[in-house]
Amino acid sequence: MFDDEDLASIREGREEWEEETLSPVLDRFGERKESFDTDTGGQDVDRLYTPADVDDLDYEDDLGFPGEDPYTRGVYSTGYRGRLWTMRQYAGFGTAAETNERFRYLIDQGSSGLSMAFDLPTQMGYDSDATMAAGEVGKSGVAIDTLADMETVFDGIPLDEVSTSMTINAPASVLLAMYIAVGDKQGVDREELRGTIQNDLLKEYVARNTYIYPPEPSMRIITDIFEFCAEETPKFNTISISGYHIREAGSTAAQEVAFTLGNGIEYVEAALDAGLDVDEFAPQLSFFFNAHNNVFEEAAKFRAARRLWASIMEERFDAEKEKSKQLKFHTQTAGSTLTAQQIENNVVRVAYQAMAAVLGGTQSLHTNGKDEALALPTEKSVRTALRTQQILAHESGVADTIDPLAGSYYVESLTDDVEEEARGILDDVEEKGGMLPAIEEQWVQRQIQDVAYERQREQEEGERTIVGVNEFEVDDEPEVDIQEVTEEDQQRQLDSLAEVKAERDDDAVEDALAALRGAAEGDDNLLPYIVDAVKAYATVGEICNVLRDVFGEYHPGI
Template sequence: MSDSTQVKELEARKQGWTEKVEASLKKRPERKTEFATDSQITIDRLYTPADLNEFEYEEQLGFPGEYPFTRGVQPTMYRGRHWTMRQYAGFGSAEETNERFKYLLQQGQTGLSCAFDLPTQIGYDSDQPLSRGEVGKVGVAIDSLKDMEILFDGIPLDKVSTSMTINAPASVLLAMYIAVAEKQGISPDKLSGTIQNDILKEYVARGTYIFPPAESMRLITNIFAYCAKSVPNWNTISISGYHIREAGATAVQEIAFTLADGIAYVDAAIKAGLDVDQFAPRLSFFFNAHVNFSEEIAKFRAARRIWAKIMKERFGAKDAKSMMLRFHTQTAGSTLTAQQPDVNIMRVAFQALSAVLGGTQSLHTNSRDEALALPTEHSVLIALRTQQVIGYEIGVADTVDPLGGSYFIEKLTNEIESKVWEYIQKIEDLGGATKSIERGYMQKEIQESAYRYQKAVESGSQVVIGVNKFQMKKEPPQELMRVDPAVEQLQVAKTRKVREERDNKAVEKCLSNLKEAAKTDANLMPLMIDAVKAYATLGEICDVLREVFGEYQAVATI
């Protein structure tokens, strides 16, 4: 509203209405004395145009596909094409995961998303003593190019977009993917997909790091440079707020810390000599869709607007694609409960809907039984069908930004943006994301938020159905998925066979070349591709880099 007289009249009418309502509360009180989002943003009883008195449409909202992209990165959004329905999958052996990939594609999934087991995530082969008991448990075991060949057997990589949740050894897994594609007769420029490749959030929230920050950032910028020339359709990083949120962060912290990490990656790439408009269009993000429905929608819209301003005003990007915050969303695993697991279906549906109303480009819906085990085929099908119902049946994909202009959503978007900027400035004052991580600032903020949430659950002020309200006594589910313990023995045997049958002199030469190059400022991606083609294992490649780079030791926070 721009007419000050109208605003004052509306504010006066709202005040009169509020007084009447509050007088009636003596007989019929509200459910709580205070209402707030998960980020402790106060929720008013009613929102009117007066709450958006200073709102500037062009500056804060604009049109879809145009700066500042609050309403979406594409002009027609889902009227043109649905978001990529990309269910996360990976367990046991490459053979088993290949079967699950094919099943999901047959059921209408439009992109692959690969989970790797813990040894793979931290750069160990399956026969490394530290891998014992973890092979194939939380994802698929990948030790060499042979495993990658099996994983994508019968899946044309020029027809399918693949996302890989891998960070510390991301360059090695990308090298394997490129090599598999070449074996299929597909050149790197025909590949599309994403590697997570976000090491900063590993230091903050997840822990699957290998190398120190500076050396890790070097590997990341090597990927940026290599892909800009050779794999132009590949998203070279998925800057992840998901794991930050799962560790206990609020919605505001999730966006602030993720975008601060994004600033650090852009800074590092520019310092490495890359032009911002050369690599920025291939940056992508990964966010969490949590349970506070309205806050999540506003969070996604605010994130787009903030990132557009950062890229334009701070980094001087000229290409509109460099200013677009494109993101994948996963529903919140931390909200799933082992109690009454069928309730998780509803949680996931509403979380997925918030991501769609917030304008996501890609979406994974968690399965009902993930608080208990890896998802069964039946459970993952329900999760996929949830996305399909949202996309095809309920009509929310028929217009762009359906909640744009809502007094509440626009006010909440503005408030989230303001609080995010405060955090970003604090991180800048500490010397940037890397310095704030080294000092334990982000970690401590997340820990405090997680503690406040847990206290609220235990006191009952934060209701979790089946956990602290509406509990039921029921037998635990029987039909859960379990990884066969024999998978580890088979994987170890397979890896040792690869070492026996390959040309070990060629492997030694490739690893020696990689080691010497790691001591210089050379781009290591071509050397990694040579090594994986010779069937050097993931662990062997990472061990060479460990020798040169050293290993990161976690920072204690108090």
């Protein structure tokens, strides 16, 4: 972007500045720290950035224009000037009726998308009356046992007018089937259903551990979903390849990009091995990233991820459709940065993280409630989190022009650095045989754990400041109202489940489950059988237990 003569002059000018202007000030006052790095310590931050730091940047090849390859500047030609990002708020707690009430409240407050949290038993494929579910029903999200629960959650909410994201993985096929069944009952054309299921099992093996089945059958279920949805629900994102939890586990920004896109590569290869065409399913792939505190690192991370994915899809998989090469992603602010101390500070953290996501061009955004370090968010804190997005959209000006940080010497240099480091990590993954072998031998997990350990050590020894935790502390903390799920809430869910079981047609349930077992033992696509089972009011646990019997359960290292 600058000719050699200009760059030589800039380098010479910097040397003069360092000697004549900077050096006397450093000698007298020094700097706050010996060295500076980004939020996760992934990238060193230089004192000053000039055109010499981006001297090999080629505008057309490295940046381009919004909506055009390599998509560094965004996947849409109008950015947020045409349409704002989808504003989601994570909701789901206790019973289906309580979640329906919260969803209706969020829609009334201006939320443009729903984001559904499930309790731990549902995530693990257990019913609320299972021994393993005792004490956990409705606590980390809504308890969903049967189609009746899903019908209650979306009572009065037309599925052709909302986009719904479901944070569900191992039983994703079952919850997707329930969503489709609710749409069928509402009379909504399946082609009009919009939303996302997380459905990212590789990430579960790495960072979160709510898996059920071993990797091979898990990949089969995922590719069955790809195939089914490409035909039946083309507007529904079949997977949200998730770096969020990888970052929550302690990774750097570059590791988050590399391991997430590495998982994406595995899913694409599995779908191709199953005989699917890349340009048929790739447009329905979506991604899910974390937004941490360092505004510039996060914006650069999102830009680097888009550029890297476009090159992977074109060069490695010969994707021809532009939509197949576009990395579209949802962002959630970082739960791991929220503190129980001085929780009002979390409002500020969330606001900066949200701004970083928007500056990076996210398609969808969830902002955490200030109290989520303690419990599920209250109605008041959810409203504040949503207002954070609305103020960002309508008052801050960051949505008025496309990719406003483009051309910043620092941001462009940082974008290059994140991409280069991510490519290096992906090369290491390839040497391991791909993400699946690297995960199975715990290599990926160790890389993340090493970083997490070092960051924790820095915090405990005061090398990294966490406001209100290891610096700027207060003696007295005010009491905080928190959302609670009571024993009475849990009992209502158990009573509801018992009622459904008593009233359903048991023969229809048995027939549907037997048909599903036969499909699992063969090679039929599982989704039509799961849809039939949920419409017969088979439970999440009953369906997952059939698949457990056929596929087995995953136990690391065994």
